[in-house]
Amino acid sequence: MIINTEQVEAVLMDKAVSGYLIEKETGISGASISRLRNGKKRFGDLSIDTAIKVQEWIDAGGVTN
Structure with missing residues (x-):
């Protein structure tokens, strides 16, 4: 992936x-x-697991962007 x-x-x-x-x-x-949205957490501080979950959701058609 x-x-x-x-x-x-x-x-x-x-x-x-x-x-x-x-x-x-x-x-x-x-x-x-x-x-994250309120600027209290940086995107770069997200775990790889979080990024994988979102990417899998995107790839499955959960959101189009």
Whole structure:
């Protein structure tokens, strides 16, 4: 699997994509998404596991970006 970090970051930061939806579809905590979107957590500090979950969701057609 190739992780497109720009795509993953764009999805996570896109407030048009509900944090709740990302949480339910990927298992990533809503608090983690909120901290990222509010600038309290840097994208570069995300775990590889988180990036994989988002990329798998994107690849499965969970979100189009």
